[in-house]
Amino acid sequence: MVKAAITGLSHYLPDYILTNDEIATMVETNDEWITTRTGIKERHILKGEGKGSSALAIPAVRDVLEKTGTAPEEVECLICATSSPDYAAWPSTACVIADALNIRGAMCYDILSACTGFLYCLQQAQAFIKSGIYKKIIICSAEKCSSFMNPKDRTTLPLFGDGGAAALIEPSEEYGVEITKIHADGAGNDHLIHVCGGSFCPPSHEAIDKDLHYIFQDGKYVFKNAVTFMTSAVSEVMEEGHLTLDDIDWICTHQANKRIIESVREHCNAPEEKVICNIDHVGNTSSASIPIALHEAAQQGKLKKGDRILLAAFGSGFTWGSIYLTWADCKI
Numbered sequence: 001m002v003k004a005a006i007t008g009l010s011h012y013l014p015d016y017i018l019t020n021d022e023i024a025t026m027v028e029t030n031d032e033w034i035t036t037r038t039g040i041k042e043r044h045i046l047k048g049e050g051k052g053s054s055a056l057a058i059p060a061v062r063d064v065l066e067k068t069g070t071a072p073e074e075v076e077c078l079i080c081a082t083s084s085p086d087y088a089a090w091p092s093t094a095c096v097i098a099d100a101l102n103i104r105g106a107m108c109y110d111i112l113s114a115c116t117g118f119l120y121c122l123q124q125a126q127a128f129i130k131s132g133i134y135k136k137i138i139i140c141s142a143e144k145c146s147s148f149m150n151p152k153d154r155t156t157l158p159l160f161g162d163g164g165a166a167a168l169i170e171p172s173e174e175y176g177v178e179i180t181k182i183h184a185d186g187a188g189n190d191h192l193i194h195v196c197g198g199s200f201c202p203p204s205h206e207a208i209d210k211d212l213h214y215i216f217q218d219g220k221y222v223f224k225n226a227v228t229f230m231t232s233a234v235s236e237v238m239e240e241g242h243l244t245l246d247d248i249d250w251i252c253t254h255q256a257n258k259r260i261i262e263s264v265r266e267h268c269n270a271p272e273e274k275v276i277c278n279i280d281h282v283g284n285t286s287s288a289s290i291p292i293a294l295h296e297a298a299q300q301g302k303l304k305k306g307d308r309i310l311l312a313a314f315g316s317g318f319t320w321g322s323i324y325l326t327w328a329d330c331k332i
């Protein structure tokens with residue numbers, strides 16, 4: 001049965017590193033609090049004028065095209081997961097990325113599913129591959145989270161970083177996406193929200209005076225729900241596949257908080273060696289966190305052809321899900 005395989009993967013992190021110590025000069029916090037409560041030591045920030053999230057995905061997509069020997073005209077579809085699009089509405093960040101890389105005529109669109117975005121992309125790519133509509137799909141994540149961080153809010157500023165990632169998805173009879181469980185429930189909307197900038201609250205002096213152009217997060221509530229929903233999605237996948245821990249080589253979850261990652265690991269009874277975690281030096285890069293973590297693990301030689309990987313993510317909406325896949329012959 002044909003599957004959607006990740007045949008190329010890359011990521012990009014901007015040069016500037018924002019350390020916990022530097023954050024402690026901006027808000028009342030310290031390295032010890034941030035490290036023990038989140039596991040984050042530093043995050044990358046995209047600096048400079050006139051650069052949107054696309055600047056983080058373009059290098060990753062270019063790298064994937066080069067490493068897999070794919071010409072821009074071969075790309076049939078480009079899906080970009082982003083919660084920090086270059087423009088509030090038009091054009092899509094996918095179209096900006098495609099233009100920069102001379103990808104012309106492909107179906108290009110954004111997915112706004114917050115931190116679960118890469119899993120949403122994978123499921124959609126799988127549907128296109130299975131239906132036979134497309135055979136070469138680029139999925140990417142572009143997240144300049146720093147553009148909506150309140151520099152005065154110590155409860156969100158330390159958490160998020162900027163980053164991008166990209167994957168080439170192609171059909172394979174052997175390896176690829178095996179099981180997907182993807183969900184959303186808008187009952188969580190108000191708990192992690194970026195109010196100003198869209199049509200509900202267009203930019204105004206009044207909205208900016210109220211800091212509505214920055215994200216708001218009810219951290220404790222989001223934390224509890226992240227653990228509940230990620231572990232339930234993992235259970236769904238494991239039940240459907242009749243999987244035990246022996247069927248899982250690697251667990252890679254959204255990198256939001258080391259303590260959340262730890263809860264998912266405990267839920268699976270997995271040893272620490274099976275968990276892919278890079279939150280210490282990347283922070284929370286929203287939809288880019290899973291592909292960045294996977295690519296770093298692949299670069300470290302951890303991921304081998306045939307490895308069985310369990311992914312899980314959770315984000316604003318709420319959106320959440322889990323995917324079980326087998327690692328293909330992936331160019332990195």
Ligand code: UT7
Pocket residue numbers: 028029030033034037038115154155158218219220221222223226256257260284286314315316
């Ligand atoms: O990616 C989307 C999904 N996002 C997530 O999954 C994030 C989920 N939430 C979290 O990761 C955690 O809730 C946070 C890291 C945001 C906060 O950790 P917490 O253990 O839930 O802390 P808290 O919000 O309960 O705050 C504990 C204390 C408070 O002080 P009081 O009221 O006990 O006096 C906060 O004011 O820590 C204080 N605090 C800080 N102290 C020093 C909050 N932020 C900071 C800070 N530095 N940066």
